[in-house]
Amino acid sequence: MTFATYTITDTYYLVLAAMLFTIGAVGVLTRRNVLVMFMCVELMLNAVNLTFVAFAHTLNDVAGQVIVFFTLVVAAAEVAVGLAIIVVIFRRRRHATADDLAALKG
Amino acid sequence: MNSRDVLDLIWIVPVLPLLGSAVLLLFGRRLGEPRAGWLASALMVAAFAMSCWMLGALLGLPADGRLEVHRLFTWLPAGSFSVNVGTQADPLSVIWILLVTGVGSLIHIYSLGYMRGDRLYTRFFAYLNLFAAMMLILVLADNFLLTFLGWEGVGLASYLLISFWYERTSAAVAGKKAFITNRVGDVGFLIAMFLMISTYGTLSYTATGPAAKVIGSGVATAIGLLLFVGAMGKSAQIPLHVWLTDAMEGPTPVSALIHAATMVTAGVFLMCRSHVFLEAGSGTSTVIAWVGAATALLAGLVAVTQPDIKRVLAYSTISQLGYMFLAIGVHAYVAAVFMVLCHAFYKGCLFLGAGSVIHGNAENQDLRIMGAFKKFMPFTAAFMTVAWLAIAGLPPFAGFWSKDDILVNAFGSHSYGVWAVGTVAAIVTGIYMTRLILLTFYGNSRSGAEITVLPVVAGGSDDGHDHPDHTHHADHGDHGFDPDYLPTVQFGETPRESRLHGHAPHESPVVMLFPLGILALLAAVGGLLNLPIGNLDFLGRFLEPVFSSVHETTVSTGTQLTVEAISVVCALAGVLVAFRFYRRGLAAPGHDPIVDGLAPATKVAGHAFYLDEGIAKLVDGPGRAGASWLDRVFDQKIIDGAVNGTGWLFQWKARVLSKAEDGFVRRYALAIILGTTAILLFLLLWAGR
Numbered sequence: 001m002t003f004a005t006y007t008i009t010d011t012y013y014l015v016l017a018a019m020l021f022t023i024g025a026v027g028v029l030t031r032r033n034v035l036v037m038f039m040c041v042e043l044m045l046n047a048v049n050l051t052f053v054a055f056a057h058t059l060n061d062v063a064g065q066v067i068v069f070f071t072l073v074v075a076a077a078e079v080a081v082g083l084a085i086i087v088v089i090f091r092r093r094r095h096a097t098a099d100d101l102a103a104l105k106g
Numbered sequence: 107m108n109s110r111d112v113l114d115l116i117w118i119v120p121v122l123p124l125l126g127s128a129v130l131l132l133f134g135r136r137l138g139e140p141r142a143g144w145l146a147s148a149l150m151v152a153a154f155a156m157s158c159w160m161l162g163a164l165l166g167l168p169a170d171g172r173l174e175v176h177r178l179f180t181w182l183p184a185g186s187f188s189v190n191v192g193t194q195a196d197p198l199s200v201i202w203i204l205l206v207t208g209v210g211s212l213i214h215i216y217s218l219g220y221m222r223g224d225r226l227y228t229r230f231f232a233y234l235n236l237f238a239a240m241m242l243i244l245v246l247a248d249n250f251l252l253t254f255l256g257w258e259g260v261g262l263a264s265y266l267l268i269s270f271w272y273e274r275t276s277a278a279v280a281g282k283k284a285f286i287t288n289r290v291g292d293v294g295f296l297i298a299m300f301l302m303i304s305t306y307g308t309l310s311y312t313a314t315g316p317a318a319k320v321i322g323s324g325v326a327t328a329i330g331l332l333l334f335v336g337a338m339g340k341s342a343q344i345p346l347h348v349w350l351t352d353a354m355e356g357p358t359p360v361s362a363l364i365h366a367a368t369m370v371t372a373g374v375f376l377m378c379r380s381h382v383f384l385e386a387g388s389g390t391s392t393v394i395a396w397v398g399a400a401t402a403l404l405a406g407l408v409a410v411t412q413p414d415i416k417r418v419l420a421y422s423t424i425s426q427l428g429y430m431f432l433a434i435g436v437h438a439y440v441a442a443v444f445m446v447l448c449h450a451f452y453k454g455c456l457f458l459g460a461g462s463v464i465h466g467n468a469e470n471q472d473l474r475i476m477g478a479f480k481k482f483m484p485f486t487a488a489f490m491t492v493a494w495l496a497i498a499g500l501p502p503f504a505g506f507w508s509k510d511d512i513l514v515n516a517f518g519s520h521s522y523g524v525w526a527v528g529t530v531a532a533i534v535t536g537i538y539m540t541r542l543i544l545l546t547f548y549g550n551s552r553s554g555a556e557i558t559v560l561p562v563v564a565g566g567s568d569d570g571h572d573h574p575d576h577t578h579h580a581d582h583g584d585h586g587f588d589p590d591y592l593p594t595v596q597f598g599e600t601p602r603e604s605r606l607h608g609h610a611p612h613e614s615p616v617v618m619l620f621p622l623g624i625l626a627l628l629a630a631v632g633g634l635l636n637l638p639i640g641n642l643d644f645l646g647r648f649l650e651p652v653f654s655s656v657h658e659t660t661v662s663t664g665t666q667l668t669v670e671a672i673s674v675v676c677a678l679a680g681v682l683v684a685f686r687f688y689r690r691g692l693a694a695p696g697h698d699p700i701v702d703g704l705a706p707a708t709k710v711a712g713h714a715f716y717l718d719e720g721i722a723k724l725v726d727g728p729g730r731a732g733a734s735w736l737d738r739v740f741d742q743k744i745i746d747g748a749v750n751g752t753g754w755l756f757q758w759k760a761r762v763l764s765k766a767e768d769g770f771v772r773r774y775a776l777a778i779i780l781g782t783t784a785i786l787l788f789l790l791l792w793a794g795r
Contacts, residue, residue: 025779028772028775028779029772029775029776029779032772098771098772099770099771099772101769101771102768102769102770102771103769104767104769105767105768105769105770
């Protein structure tokens with residue numbers, strides 16, 4: 001079969017990362033549930049991580065992988081704070097979608 | 107201490123009465139009646155003594171070095187333009203401070219007697235001192251802006267003093283009228299100063315003097331004319347003269363000091379100070395000369411018809427001021443200054459004498475019910491007679507020399523038109539002044555007074571006569587504060603009732619007669635200041651450094667004597683005409699021979715050519731319509747519209763922009779992603795080209 005002649009080059013990784021990023025972006029825009037929006041943001045962050053690692057391999061530069069560490073730390077911190085906020089909001093109201101959180105309207 | 111250091115102290119002269127005013131305003135009530143007056147008068151006499159010292163110091167300097175400018179501090183530092191507070195001591199200002207402090211002291215002393223018993227005694231002296239301080243600042247200033255400060259200050263003091271008995275409606279209205287009319291003139295002064303700043307960049311006298319000659323005549327003409335507008339307001343030239351006659355509502359010492367001797371001469375002073383502009387401009391002097399001449403004649407004609415003693419003197423002042431401006435218009439500045447001095451002497455004497463007469467006549471100012479007062483007030487009569495001879499222009503009294511100086515200069519500089527008008531005005535002057543003196547002191551007695559009562563001089567009005575004295579003071583008090591009482595007798599009014607009730611009018615106390623006497627003496631011998639004979643023109647030579655750039659008019663002795671002869675003949679003619687009609691007084695109080703005989707011309711003149719009514723119609727009609735148009739269209743629609751519109755504009759914008767902040771989180775996320783995509787596209791496709 002001709003599948004044996006295919007090699008997974010770096011381009012495939014970039015395309016995968018782009019697709020993951022787009023799915024995450026569309027998810028943030030269209031989903032109303034706050035937790036799902038969070039998961040989509042995480043998806044976007046991971047797509048970015050994948051891009052960095054692919055380029056690090058292509059350009060033979062470790063700096064790409066170091067940035068991944070930074071991004072993972074930032075993502076972890078953001079999740080912690082964000083989930084804490086959501087917990088507090090859910091204590092107040094039973095159900096809250098993103099559209100209901102409009103108190104900062106102005 | 108050399109002369110220049112002494113002259114640097116000249117700033118003390120205005121500060122003395124200024125301090126007096128401040129003390130009297132704050133502590134006057136505590137000082138009480140006679141002491142407040144003594145303090146004010148003492149400060150004025152001290153200022154006079156100081157002015158004499160300054161004169162001595164100035165004379166100690168060589169004739170071409172008599173100018174000492176002393177800066178006290180910088181008032182308005184504004185980049186390259188700055189204005190100082192400083193004094194300029196030169197012959198012109200020293201003459202004026204001597205005049206203001208000298209005549210001012212005499213009038214302060216006179217007021218000690220005149221205002222005795224008045225409820226607002228201390229306030230009077232506070233205002234009088236304030237006026238003197240402001241007038242002194244006006245003349246001692248070294249730049250136009252400081253002069254303007256004094257200018258406005260004397261306007262304020264005039265307003266305060268005219269409406270001194272403010273509870274009376276007519277007095278309050280007259281004060282307002284004076285201030286507002288002055289203000290109209292001040293617009294001219296201000297615009298002239300703006301022009302000076304924009305053209306020369308400075309307002310000081312010593313700088314604008316040489317500068318005026320350099321820069322073109324168009325600007326100089328404009329500045330000269332605008333300054334003249336200011337002078338017209340302050341010195342009551344037609345058409346801004348309407349305030350001076352109503353200003354007679356104030357106490358008579360005020361009329362004497364402010365409206366005869368000093369404040370109204372501020373306009374003349376300004377013209378002298380800015381003579382460079384008048385010289386450099388074209389046509390300015392002609393305008394000034396004609397306005398002066400017209401004022402002199404027209405005001406004189408009105409004076410002939412008036413039944414109120416103070417009104418006659420008011421119109422006379424306007425007429426004499428016209429003469430001074432006539433002099434300025436023919437470049438005879440020294441003659442104008444000479445006239446200022448002589449006029450202060452004889453007009454001051456006349457006004458103080460009129461005050462004496464009014465006080466003696468139980469506050470009644472109607473000439474038609476006076477008569478034969480010489481028997482009751484011999485000293486007042488004598489002094490006023492001397493002043494009358496002076497103002498009519500009969501030699502050897504002061505008025506002859508001063509008026510003649512002007513007319514000779516007018517003739518000699520080929521301005522025959524103004525000379526002719528001035529000469530006719532001299533005839534009219536003779537007529538109205540003689541009429542006043544005859545109706546008051548001579549002729550028949552129409553006041554119902556007993557002629558056998560001997561006059562009382564020493565000790566004054568309360569010498570055992572407590573009944574007339576009591577009513578006299580009550581009258582004075584009442585009519586000071588009764589809102590509807592009108593002391594001024596209008597033209598065409600029926601003759602007033604005499605309030606003497608058969609008592610004789612009393613002579614005034616020595617404290618009032620003393621200044622009268624001094625002024626009468628000065629009116630008699632004042633001519634010695636500037637005789638046109640050889641070396642005796644002291645004033646002319648003293649003022650030479652100030653007016654050195656002016657082209658002197660020289661007349662041959664023959665022409666001079668001819669013109670002088672014509673003037674004497676005209677003055678005598680006027681006197682004799684009045685004698686013919688008024689020698690025996692009036693046959694009946696309601697029948698005035700000249701007024702009734704020459705009606706309707708005298709009716710027009712009696713109403714001052716309806717100028718007052720004309721101005722009132724102008725302001726009420728077009729003025730009011732213009733103001734209401736401005737209110738409706740400009741103020742409400744344009745200005746309010748602009749302000750409200752700006753607010754509305756911002757509110758609308760805010761409404762639009764606030765839609766971007768609706769708290770809708772997903773919209774924010776979409777905005778972020780779209781924005782990022784746009785930037786990426788931009789970077790990929792267009793940047794880096």
